[in-house]
Amino acid sequence: MRVTEGSVEIEVPEQADSGVGEGVFYNPVQELNRDLTVAVLRAAQQRFEYADSYLDATAASGIRGVRAAADGWDAACCDRDADAVELCRANLERNDLAGEVHQRDANALMHEQRFDVVDLDPFGTPIPFADAASRSAIDLLCVTATDTAPLCGAHFESGVRSYSAVPRNTEYHQEMGVRILLGAMARTAARYDRAVTPILTHATKHYVRTYLALNDGATVANEALDELGHLHHCQHCLWRTHDFGLVADPPESCPHCDEHLQTAGPLWLGPIHDTDFVRAVGASVSEDMGTAEEARDLTERLAGELDTPTHYDQHRLTKRWGTGAMAMDEFLDCLRAAGYAASRTHYGGTTFKTDADVTEIRAAAMPTGS
Numbered sequence: 446m447r448v449t450e451g452s453v454e455i456e457v458p459e460q461a462d463s464g465v466g467e468g469v470f471y472n473p474v475q476e477l478n479r480d481l482t483v484a485v486l487r488a489a490q491q492r493f494e495y496a497d498s499y500l501d502a503t504a505a506s507g508i509r510g511v512r513a514a515a516d517g518w519d520a521a522c523c524d525r526d527a528d529a530v531e532l533c534r535a536n537l538e539r540n541d542l543a544g545e546v547h548q549r550d551a552n553a554l555m556h557e558q559r560f561d562v563v564d565l566d567p568f569g570t571p572i573p574f575a576d577a578a579s580r581s582a583i584d585l586l587c588v589t590a591t592d593t594a595p596l597c598g599a600h601f602e603s604g605v606r607s608y609s610a611v612p613r614n615t616e617y618h619q620e621m622g623v624r625i626l627l628g629a630m631a632r633t634a635a636r637y638d639r640a641v642t643p644i645l646t647h648a649t650k651h652y653v654r655t656y657l658a659l660n661d662g663a664t665v666a667n668e669a670l671d672e673l674g675h676l677h678h679c680q681h682c683l684w685r686t687h688d689f690g691l692v693a694d695p696p697e698s699c700p701h702c703d704e705h706l707q708t709a710g711p712l713w714l715g716p717i718h719d720t721d722f723v724r725a726v727g728a729s730v731s732e733d734m735g736t737a738e739e740a741r742d743l744t745e746r747l748a749g750e751l752d753t754p755t756h757y758d759q760h761r762l763t764k765r766w767g768t769g770a771m772a773m774d775e776f777l778d779c780l781r782a783a784g785y786a787a788s789r790t791h792y793g794g795t796t797f798k799t800d801a802d803v804t805e806i807r808a809a810a811m812p813t814g815s
């Protein structure tokens with residue numbers, strides 16, 4: 446079947462309903478991810494002055510590489526599957542675009558060749574490609590992870606195995622997933638004396654996507670590792686705290702209800718966006734994108750989001766407290782009026798971030814103790 450995304454038209458096989466079929470993979474649900482990638486590449490050309498080579502490391506139909514090539518990038522597509530590689534070639538040709546196509550194991554290619562931008566969009570976890578990609582990418586590493594259950598602690602052992610960290614199943618599971626992934630990517634890059642700076646990150650539907658600027662040097666790599674630490678969470682009252690450092694130092698018990706605290710980490714506690722960059726990405730979304738409106742909304746949400754490493758869900762809190770939910774704007778205004786920072790998050794309509802703790806949120810939202 447023919448598919449149009451942005452300014453390109455490609456051919457992809459009919460897909461099974463599950464998305465996992467016989468032929469070369471193409472998932473229409475990921476169009477937002479790809480539209481945003483094109484916008485990120487446009488903003489990246491301003492941020493990284495000399496960036497012009499782009500590797501679509503796990504290309505399947507080549508849709509990412511073809512779209513990058515159509516935007517003027519010196520694009521390369523790589524896949525180990527012969528049918529995928531043939532389709533990448535045909536899709537470049539169909540759009541009158543040049544581009545390298547490699548039938549290789551992506552790890553072998555990335556250990557041999559460097560690219561200004563490397564894009565990892567594999568099935569499941571990106572960790573099997575993380576070492577090679579951390580060395581190959583000169584300026585920017587784009588990473589998708591679709592294994593959200595391991596990342597957020599719902600599939601605990603699998604998360605521990607893949608990410609060499611302890612994820613915990615909390616109500617802020619998207620934030621947990623984002624930060625476990627970023628922690629693992631920061632530790633991987635540090636092995637090669639490289640530092641990651643997350644410049645845009647989102648958790649949408651069944652995947653996490655992050656864009657990592659890379660810098661060289663042991664000092665900056667150490668500084669990136671300084672952004673790692675642990676989250677300590679009370680499953681009883683939802684109080685949580687965090688501490689920086691590779692050795693966890695939790696309070697003995699929850700200071701609010703005295704219950705046991707669960708520790709997650711090591712994970713990334715630093716910022717997950719560069720707000721100016723996120724705004725530049727929003728401005729780079731173009732009308733030919735199928736998800737233009739959604740992509741602009743997402744960047745606006747991201748730009749307004751606080752940097753705190755966990756979020757809350759108003760409905761879960763009020764249900765637990767046995768009180769009625771409020772309109773989100775009113776709820777956030779209560780927090781701000783009480784002197785706390787508060788923002789919505791891109792994770793959902795009822796999720797928010799604040800520097801107030803769970804007892805302070807309750808006091809601010811229900812000052813009469815209702």
Ligand SMILES: C[S@@+](CC[C@H](N)C(=O)[O-])C[C@H]1O[C@@H](n2cnc3c(N)ncnc32)[C@H](O)[C@@H]1O
Binds near residue numbers: 470504505526
């Ligand atoms: C999820 S699909 C890629 C989807 C594509 N990026 C898109 O946006 O539509 C993953 C692809 O990675 C390829 N792949 C898996 N392991 C690989 C490896 N070690 N080296 C190269 N390609 C690999 C698979 O053949 C498959 O085509």
